[in-house]
Structures are given as C-alpha cells and as structure tokens.
Amino acid sequence: MDLFSNEEPSIKVRTKKITASKKKILFNRVIGQSKAKFLLEKAILNERIPTAYLFYGQEGSGKNAMAIEFSKALNCTSGSQIPCQTCDNCRAIGRLVHPDLKFVFAAPAKIKTEDVVKHIQKLAANPYLPSAYSETAGILIDQVRELKRTAGLKLYKGKYRAFIISGADRMTTEAANSLLKILEEPPPKLLLILITSRLDKLLPTIISRCQLIKFSPLKETDIVSALEKEGIEPGKAKIVSRLSMGNFRKASALLEEDYNAMREQAWLLLIGSQNGDDFQKLALIEKIAAGKSRGQIKELFHIALLWLRDLQVLRIRGGDLQEDAGFYNADQIEKLARLNDKLSEVNLDKTIVETENSIDLIERNVYINLILINYVTYLFDINLSQQPR
Ligand SMILES: [Zn+2]
Incomplete structure (x- = not known):
C-alpha cells in the first residue's frame, strides 16, 4: 500500500x-x-x-x-x-x-x-x-x-x-x-x-x-550540520551525531553528558583489557560499570566502536596520523597512536563484530557485568594468543 x-x-x-x-x-x-x-x-x-x-x-x-x-x-x-x-x-x-x-x-x-x-x-x-x-x-x-x-x-x-x-x-x-x-x-x-x-x-x-x-531517523550529516549551526565544534558534532542513531533529541542529550569522560573510559576498556591479571581486569570492569545505566554502557560500547573504526582507517593509511584523515577522535591523536601500538596485532574486523555483539546483548537485557567480563576476556585472549612465546 x-x-x-x-x-x-x-x-x-x-x-x-x-x-x-x-x-x-x-x-x-x-x-x-x-x-x-x-x-x-x-x-x-x-x-x-x-x-x-x-x-x-x-x-x-x-x-x-x-x-x-x-x-x-x-x-x-x-x-x-x-x-x-x-x-x-x-x-x-x-x-x-x-x-x-x-x-x-x-x-x-x-x-x-x-x-x-x-x-x-x-x-x-x-x-x-x-x-x-x-x-x-x-x-x-x-x-x-x-x-x-x-x-x-x-x-x-x-x-x-x-x-x-x-x-x-x-x-x-x-x-x-x-x-x-x-x-x-x-x-x-x-x-x-x-x-x-x-x-x-x-x-x-x-x-x-x-x-x-x-x-x-535523521542522517548523520544532517545532525552534524544542525549541531554546527548551534556552534558545536565539528569533531564533537561528528561523534555525537554518530552515537545518536538519527535521533536529534539523543544528540542534544549526549552533548550535555560528560562525553569526554565516556570516551576516555571506552579507550581504557580497549587498552586496559590488554594489561594485568584477572584481579586487575575485574577492577577495570568495576570501574567502568560503576554508576552507569544500561543505556550508558551501551553508549560506551558505541564509543569503543568509533575508536576501533579510527584504527581501521589508520591501518588503511599505513599508520599516517595526519589530522585530516577524518578520524572520529582527531583531537585525541596521541591516544589513538597508543591504542594502535597496543592493538597492532589484533584482528580489528573480529573485534568490531565482538563489540557489536556486546551491544546486542545489552539490548537483550543480558547481565551487564557478564557482558563486560566476556568482552574483556575476549580482548585479553586474542592479545595473549598473539604474544610471542
Ligand atoms: Zn508568517
């Protein structure tokens, strides 16, 4: 019809x-x-x-x-x-x-x-x-x-x-x-x-x-230009619009949240999972989950996806960290470089799929800490298997 x-x-x-x-x-x-x-x-x-x-x-x-x-x-x-x-x-x-x-x-x-x-x-x-x-x-x-x-x-x-x-x-x-x-x-x-x-x-x-x-749902580019019209700085507008899933209401709410703190935690999740023993990993999970709603954890995984996508671009460009490469985290080049070093042997496509699966599990109401443990273990294991013995 x-x-x-x-x-x-x-x-x-x-x-x-x-x-x-x-x-x-x-x-x-x-x-x-x-x-x-x-x-x-x-x-x-x-x-x-x-x-x-x-x-x-x-x-x-x-x-x-x-x-x-x-x-x-x-x-x-x-x-x-x-x-x-x-x-x-x-x-x-x-x-x-x-x-x-x-x-x-x-x-x-x-x-x-x-x-x-x-x-x-x-x-x-x-x-x-x-x-x-x-x-x-x-x-x-x-x-x-x-x-x-x-x-x-x-x-x-x-x-x-x-x-x-x-x-x-x-x-x-x-x-x-x-x-x-x-x-x-x-x-x-x-x-x-x-x-x-x-x-x-x-x-x-x-x-x-x-x-x-x-x-x-609104196009990302439409949200970006609307936010830029409101005086939001382009890099931030781009990330927020990606996370908002075509929902301008959500984009505005994200701007009010402490977005940079969330980005830092997503980075820590990716980089920190590569370090330490089980005890340290649990401490990391506790730190990340503390005081966050399900929706915020989901956002955190979405932000992790943006870090991973930046790494993909970086690899395609042969490690060229020029700011005009269109990175989501163009203002955090140093962190991006460190993450790239740390995850240099990791299969990014697989990690992206694993991250998307975690988001899916959050939507299906699976216990949050369990999702985080699985995710951290996954990152740790792939890293471990790639260590020289
Ligand atoms: Zn009129």
Whole structure:
C-alpha cells in the first residue's frame, strides 16, 4: 500500500482556494526529512489539505518541529516565503500560544496549569525536546473533550484551526474514541496532526482516517550540520551525531553528558583489557560499570566502536596520523597512536563484530557485568594468543 497516496477513500481531502502559486515554502527550522517536507509542501501548493495527518517514526526525528512549522505555513499571512516567522500568526504559533492552535501532550492527570504552561514554553523554544512526563502519563478524555468543544468555533485570526496531538499513542481508549468522533465529522478548517513514535499502539480506526507521513531517523550529516549551526565544534558534532542513531533529541542529550569522560573510559576498556591479571581486569570492569545505566554502557560500547573504526582507517593509511584523515577522535591523536601500538596485532574486523555483539546483548537485557567480563576476556585472549612465546 502506498502510505502517501491521496486516494485513500476514507481520508477527507479538502481542496481549498489559497493563492499559493507564487509562494515558496521553507521548512528550514526542521532538520533533514526531505521526503516529509516534500509531501507537505506539495499538499500546500496543490491546495489539498487533509483533515488529519499522522506523523510517525523514530523519536527525536523532528515530528513536533514539523507539525509546528506546517501549522505556521498554513496560517502564515506573508505573500511570498512561508512560514515567514515574522507575521503575527507565525510568531504566535511558534510560541505555541496562538488562539487557533492547541498543542496536546501526555501529562499526569493532576498536573498544574502552570506546569503545562512551562512545558509548552520549553517545547516552543526547542521542539526537539523530549516530553517531560513519565511513560505512565496519558492523554485523557478531558483533553480531547476540550478539543471537541473548540473544534467548531469561529477562527480567531488563523486560516486553519490546528490541533497537534503529540504522543497520540498515549491516548486512553476513551480519549481515542472521542477523537474518532471528531475525525468522523470534522468541522471545516480543522487540521489535526497526530504524532507518534509507536504506530502499532494506535487504533486502526484512527490510523485509517489520517494521512500518514513517515519520519525516518535523521542522517548523520544532517545532525552534524544542525549541531554546527548551534556552534558545536565539528569533531564533537561528528561523534555525537554518530552515537545518536538519527535521533536529534539523543544528540542534544549526549552533548550535555560528560562525553569526554565516556570516551576516555571506552579507550581504557580497549587498552586496559590488554594489561594485568584477572584481579586487575575485574577492577577495570568495576570501574567502568560503576554508576552507569544500561543505556550508558551501551553508549560506551558505541564509543569503543568509533575508536576501533579510527584504527581501521589508520591501518588503511599505513599508520599516517595526519589530522585530516577524518578520524572520529582527531583531537585525541596521541591516544589513538597508543591504542594502535597496543592493538597492532589484533584482528580489528573480529573485534568490531565482538563489540557489536556486546551491544546486542545489552539490548537483550543480558547481565551487564557478564557482558563486560566476556568482552574483556575476549580482548585479553586474542592479545595473549598473539604474544610471542
Ligand atoms: Zn508568517
């Protein structure tokens, strides 16, 4: 099935006269996502705006950001470049305070209004932020009832009334059924944007009434240029984007963590495993595992992979340590050289596979210390077998 087809019989597509012919659409506040942008631009230029969109795909891929920019574009009063970011509608939507816009997210039932306002303000400042509320929070029937109440009201100053429902998979069954009623008989000028990273958790009856737009994990190069725009130094941007797995939210979080300390520990894991007796190895494992979550250990292995990939490049280049070789750890050339000496006889391909296996085991919930012991033993054994006797 072509998920992007306009021909779905159950989807209501409105044809609306807007003078779009000379308009240029610029979604440049959204990182990457050229396919999603193309489809949404086409909808605006062809004046075919469905009642409901469903943006789905990986977390941190820019679904909230896109929903906000799309709502701006539809309501922008500029005649040429949209969203212009300067007209009243663009500015108010950007701050998520436009009277014709509602941004709904999962929150605890007894949340205070001031906390809702605070969260909305943060999100408006950075739409790539994660939701502040735990997995147990939901989107409740009252939130959808409020949407229903306002859905048919006269527009205040926008051209469309936009409801953005972020984390739509967190709707309670009651809330979802209530939303379904809006979708079945939508008032004119209503645009619903449902957002989820867990498509399988949504009612099929809701999915079938929405036009689906997929958000893929971001490309490394897109994350790098977005981070560089924010003033992050290129070497760091490159490593963080590699570790983020196409998730900009994760990339931002990594920047806040003490990344250099993690890199040092990954290096120690690789180089330290080559030294000492069993007792020293256990001490190393304890040091590395101390106070770290599963996710952080996984990150550590990903960082170890980057050291190993640098070694691969270094070997291909015959040991040439020039800084322009495109190393992930270009700012740590001395450490790279020491690691290269230490692992000079080691089969890197096999070690990379072993590292990837360890990451796989972490994802499968195997006991962390056991994974570390196996890994360290592996590194030690291959080194030992290559020692001259
Ligand atoms: Zn505007």
